[in-house]
Amino acid sequence: xxxxxxxxxxxxxxxxRVTPAxxxxxxxxxxxxxxxxxxxxxxxxxxxxxxxxxxxxxxxxAESQKLDETMIGGAVGVVDASNHPGFAVGxxxxxxxxxxxxxxxxxxxxxxxxxxxVPMSAYLGxxxxxxxxxxxxxxxxxxxxxxxxxxxxxxxxxVGSVVGQLAKQVGCRAVGIAxxxxxxxxxxxxxxxxxxxxxxxxxxxxxxxxxxxxxAPDGVDCLFENVGGICLDAALSCMNPFGRIALCGLIAxxxxxxxxxxxxxxxxxxxxxxxxxxxxxxxxxxxPALAELGRAVATEKIKYRETIAEGLAAAPKAFIGLLxxxxxxxxxxxxx
Amino acid sequence: xxxxxxxxxxxxxxxxRVTPAxxxxxxxxxxxxxxxxxxxxxxxxxxxxxxxxxxxxxxxxAESQKLDETMIGGAVGVVDASNHPGFAVGxxxxxxxxxxxxxxxxxxxxxxxxxxxVPMSAYLGxxxxxxxxxxxxxxxxxxxxxxxxxxxxxxxxxVGSVVGQLAKQVGCRAVGIAxxxxxxxxxxxxxxxxxxxxxxxxxxxxxxxxxxxxxAPDGVDCLFENVGGICLDAALSCMNPFGRIALCGLIAxxxxxxxxxxxxxxxxxxxxxxxxxxxxxxxxxxxPALAELGRAVATEKIKYRETIAEGLAAAPKAFIGLLxxxxxxxxxxxxx
Numbered sequence: 051x052x053x054x055x056x057x058x059x060x061x062x063x064x065x066x067r068v069t070p071a072x073x074x075x076x077x078x079x080x081x082x083x084x085x086x087x088x089x090x091x092x093x094x095x096x097x098x099x100x101x102x103x104x105x106x107x108x109x110x111x112a113e114s115q116k117l118d119e120t121m122i123g124g125a126v127g128v129v130d131a132s133n134h135p136g137f138a139v140g141x142x143x144x145x146x147x148x149x150x151x152x153x154x155x156x157x158x159x160x161x162x163x164x165x166x167x168v169p170m171s172a173y174l175g176x177x178x179x180x181x182x183x184x185x186x187x188x189x190x191x192x193x194x195x196x197x198x199x200x201x202x203x204x205x206x207x208x209v210g211s212v213v214g215q216l217a218k219q220v221g222c223r224a225v226g227i228a229x230x231x232x233x234x235x236x237x238x239x240x241x242x243x244x245x246x247x248x249x250x251x252x253x254x255x256x257x258x259x260x261x262x263x264x265x266a267p268d269g270v271d272c273l274f275e276n277v278g279g280i281c282l283d284a285a286l287s288c289m290n291p292f293g294r295i296a297l298c299g300l301i302a303x304x305x306x307x308x309x310x311x312x313x314x315x316x317x318x319x320x321x322x323x324x325x326x327x328x329x330x331x332x333x334x335x336x337x338p339a340l341a342e343l344g345r346a347v348a349t350e351k352i353k354y355r356e357t358i359a360e361g362l363a364a365a366p367k368a369f370i371g372l373l374x375x376x377x378x379x380x381x382x383x384x385x386x
Numbered sequence: 387x388x389x390x391x392x393x394x395x396x397x398x399x400x401x402x403r404v405t406p407a408x409x410x411x412x413x414x415x416x417x418x419x420x421x422x423x424x425x426x427x428x429x430x431x432x433x434x435x436x437x438x439x440x441x442x443x444x445x446x447x448a449e450s451q452k453l454d455e456t457m458i459g460g461a462v463g464v465v466d467a468s469n470h471p472g473f474a475v476g477x478x479x480x481x482x483x484x485x486x487x488x489x490x491x492x493x494x495x496x497x498x499x500x501x502x503x504v505p506m507s508a509y510l511g512x513x514x515x516x517x518x519x520x521x522x523x524x525x526x527x528x529x530x531x532x533x534x535x536x537x538x539x540x541x542x543x544x545v546g547s548v549v550g551q552l553a554k555q556v557g558c559r560a561v562g563i564a565x566x567x568x569x570x571x572x573x574x575x576x577x578x579x580x581x582x583x584x585x586x587x588x589x590x591x592x593x594x595x596x597x598x599x600x601x602a603p604d605g606v607d608c609l610f611e612n613v614g615g616i617c618l619d620a621a622l623s624c625m626n627p628f629g630r631i632a633l634c635g636l637i638a639x640x641x642x643x644x645x646x647x648x649x650x651x652x653x654x655x656x657x658x659x660x661x662x663x664x665x666x667x668x669x670x671x672x673x674p675a676l677a678e679l680g681r682a683v684a685t686e687k688i689k690y691r692e693t694i695a696e697g698l699a700a701a702p703k704a705f706i707g708l709l710x711x712x713x714x715x716x717x718x719x720x721x722x
Contacts, residue, residue, distance in 0.1 A: 103655075278650060297654050310646035314614060318633050318662040319439075326654035 053080055056362050057120045057150035064105055067305050068373060072105065073121070073366040081154050088132035090143055090153045090160075095362070095383040096124040096174035097369045098208075099276075102304040121149035121365075124179055126163065126170045127386075137162070144173040149365055151385055167348040175208050175380035176354045177343045183329040184212035184274070185339035187296035190332070191325045192272035196221035199266045201285055204276035205246055206233040206355070208380040209298060212343070213274045214243045215352050222272070225265045227258075227281050229375040236378075240353055249281055255312065258284035269293075278302045279309040286316040295324040305373045355379030389416055392698050393456045393486035400441055403641050404709060408441065409457070409702040417490050424468035426479055426489045426496075431698070431719040432460040432510035433705045434544075435612075438640040457485035457701075460515055462499065462506045463722075473498070480509045485701055487721055503684040511544050511716035512690045513679045519665040520548035520610070521675035523632035526668070527661045528608035532557035535602045537621055540612035541582055542569040542691070544716040545634060548679070549610045550579045551688050558608070561601045563594075563617050565711045572714075576689055585617055591648065594620035605629075614638045615645040622652040631660040641709045691715030 054077050061074040083089045104115040104122055115122055125147035129137050134157050137143065145160035147153030163173045175181065187209075194200050200217035204210040205226025214224040214237065226237040226246040234246035245265035252258035262270070262284055269290035275282055279302030289295075303309040317324060329335070346352040357377040359368035365383045372381045390413050397410035419425045440451040440458055451458055461483035465473050470493050473479065481496035483489030499509045511517065523545075530536050536553035540546040541562025550560040550573065562573040562582040570582035581601035588594035598606070598620055605626035611618055615638030625631075639645040653660060665671070682688040693713040695704035701719045708717045 282650075300651060300654055303651065308648060308651050310648045311650045312644060312646045314618075314647045315636060315639065315644050317660065318636055321662045321664055321667060324653065324660045326657045328657055331657060 052151075054078060055080055055151040057148070058362060058365055059118050059120055060105060060115050062117070063107060064305070066307075068102065068105065068370050070366045070370070075363055081152065083131050083133050083154060085133055087154055087156050088129050088134040088137045088160075090125075090127040090145075090147055090155060091130045091386065092125045092127040092147055092151055092153060093384070093386040094126050094171045094174055094358075095147075095149055095365060095385060096178070097365065097372050097377075097381040097383065098124070098179070099299055099301045099304060099372065101369065102301075102373060122146060123149050124174055125153065126173050127153070142170060144178060149362065149383075151362060168344055171356060171358075171380075171382055172347055172354065174382060175356065176212050176347050176352050177340060179329060180208035180380065181212050181343040181352075182336050182339040183298060184209045184216060185343060186329050186332055186335045187274055187298050187327060188213050188216050188272070190335065191296035191327060192274060192294045194220050194222045194272045197223075198271035199223040199225060199268055200272040200274065201225045201227070201262070201266060201270045201288070202274040202276070203227040203249075203281045203285070204299070204301065204375075205237045205243065206241075206379060207276065207377075208354070210274070210276055211237070211241055211354055211379065212352060215241055215346075217272075218242055219351070223266065223268070225262070225270070227262075227277070227285075233378060236355065240355075249277075252280070252284075255280040255283035255287070259287045262288045272296075274298060276301060278311075282311060283313045286311075286313040286322075289316055289320050289322055291320050293320060293322050295322060297324055297326040301373065357381050359383045361385065388487075390414060391416055391487040393484070394698060394701055395454050395456055396441060396451050398453070399443060400641070404438065404441065404702075404706050406702045406706070411699055417488065419467050419469050419490060421469055423490055423492050424465050424470040424473045424496075426461075426463040426481075426483055426491060427466045427722065428461045428463040428483055428487055428489060429720070429722040430462050430507045430510055430694075431483075431485055431701060431721060432514070433701065433708050433713075433717040433719065434460070434515070435635055435637045435640060435708065437705065438637075438709060458482060459485050460510055461489065462509050463489070478506060480514060485698065485719075487698060504680055507692060507694075507716075507718055508683055508690065510718060511692065512548050512683050512688050513676060515665060516544035516716065517548050517679040517688075518672050518675040519634060520545045520552060521679060522665055522668055522671045523610055523634050523663060524549050524552050524608070526671065527632035527663060528610060528630045530556050530558045530608045533559075534607035535559040535561060535604055536608040536610065537561045537563070537598070537602060537606045537624070538610040538612070539563040539585075539617045539621070540635070540637065540711075541573045541579065542577075542715060543612065543713075544690070546610070546612055547573070547577055547690055547715065548688060551577055551682075553608075554578055555687070559602065559604070561598070561606070563598075563613070563621075569714060572691065576691075585613075588616070588620075591616040591619035591623070595623045598624045608632075610634060612637060614647075618647060619649045622647075622649040622658075625652055625656050625658055627656050629656060629658050631658055633660055633662040637709065693717050695719045697721065
């Protein structure tokens with residue numbers, strides 16, 4: 051057992067873009083589990099776009115991240131000390147353990163995971179929160195039917211990659227939007243999407259809309275939106291009547307000023323349904339989603355890709371890269 | 387029987403704002419009903435915001451209004467010649483008869499109405515398309531619960547006035563947005579809304595949002611949106627989590643450039659449901675809605691107000707006034 055461990059706290063709130071100075075790496079004395087508690091040695095830390103909202107004062111849906119406290123975050127690791135009857139030393143677990151090498155828990159929202167078939171890190175990706183997000187938004191909001199076209203932005207990301215692969219399993223045409231030719235190639239060749247648009251090669255919504263219309267010749271019935279900005283405006287101009295939009299994220303506007311939506315009229319004219327959602331509001335969806343996703347990953351029906359930063363000190367830079375789209379697939383930080 | 391009658395055709399498509407020159411008044415020979423047809427002498431013509439969309443080439447949800455053809459429009463009148471077994475001379479009817487003094491019909495979408503309790507003109511307002519629009523959007527999209535707050539823009543208008551009165555009957559707090567102190571006073575004192583905000587006294591969404599927060603201290607659960615622009619941005623900033631938005635119109639942006647939506651983030655953060663709708667997609671809602679609305683108007687549980695222009699030649703100016711909010715309540719043109 052280490053006598054001290056490292057953690058990262060929120061040092062200051064971003065003024066516009068996140069900078070490394072918003073974080074502080076601290077070395078703190080090792081914590082000892084109290085009665086009913088257990089301690090987890092974190093192996094992988096998950097970095098996710100939602101964390102950006104928590105760093106602001108109160109713009110987001112959840113409580114703000116408190117200053118000088120350990121950054122919130124999902125993680126997987128192994129129990130290395132336990133006074134909890136439900137968890138034994140050596141159990142592998144996933145939970146909100148934060149940006150730190152060791153986390154204490156009373157077992158709340160902590161889940162034992164089976165790493166014999168699905169690797170540990172996948173429980174932070176396709177068999178974790180991002181996967182359930184994809185599953186819920188697609189199945190419970192978009193409700194795609196065989197033969198329809200599903201469009202998803204940030205298509206190579208942890209959520210978007212699962213959306214498109216699930217849509218293909220329903221018998222839909224899956225069209226992605228991603229940043230750069232390498233990601234687009236991966237989305238089509240590896241993930242099996244029918245087409246992918248590189249948003250970096252389009253300067254405005256009109257140009258992107260033309261590309262989308264070519265990629266979705268029958269129009270878009272379901273939009274799974276992770277990005278906002280011109281991606282959303284272009285997508286709206288391609289929606290079919292009675293289309294459904296799962297609004298999952300607006301990452302284009304997270305790290306700076308909000309980006310306005312020009313094409314509000316499409317929502318009316320095409321009689322669209324749009325729903326913003328947060329997967330933690332729908333805990334009843336997690337068990338069936340995780341069961342399905344676990345099977346799909348184990349049998350390689352769902353593929354995924356990870357970008358892994360090494361060591362806790364790398365987390366801030368990796369997180370800033372995530373907001374800029376520099377990751378490729380699920381962004382993780384490997385601590386062990 | 388007149389030997390000729392007047393009609394108004396679309397002379398040209400608007401470039402930006404509608405002008406009188408976009409219309410042309412014509413005097414044409416009287417039409418004679420063929421087999422299975424009937425002729426209606428139009429008493430009241432309905433002017434409605436949706437007509438603005440039809441005047442453009444293809445921006446709207448329905449077919450464009452064709453150039454040099456009679457402007458589309460709902461109307462009420464009396465059958466004055468009939469070769470149709472279902473309609474007799476003297477029957478009062480409502481239907482899409484257009485901007486003209488006489489209309490031919492084969493009976494399709496033409497409905498006999500009972501004017502003994504509800505006046506003829508009300509079938510173009512609270513007991514017609516605007517009333518059903520209010521009923522559908524409120525009951526089938528907003529689904530307000532007792533004690534919730536319902537916000538409606540264009541609250542003194544044909545649709546908005548019914549929305550607020552129905553919301554009060556459910557036991558909701560009803561808050562309106564209207565243009566000018568006279569309309570706001572009417573909305574509260576006559577229609578029974580709990581509060582009404584004058585959008586003309588607010589230059590931006592922030593200022594309007596402050597007024598809305600005072601008028602809706604528990605936040606807004608249901609938004610019935612007719613206007614768009616800063617009304618919609620302000621309303622979004624006051625929505626409670628899991629709020630519902632019936633997007634019925636965007637009149638602020640009809641007569642010129644579309645107005646962008648700044649506060650997209652609220653849709654995500656507050657997990658809102660938004661649905662654009664057109665009442666003609668939901669014909670199954672009309673019979674129950676009209677039955678309820680007819681009873682409510684007959685028993686004065688729903689009040690309404692009309693602005694009546696005299697004579698067909700007055701229709702273009704009245705329509706331009708409607709787009710600018712110069713009408714007060716339902717805008718009609720009286721022909722007989």
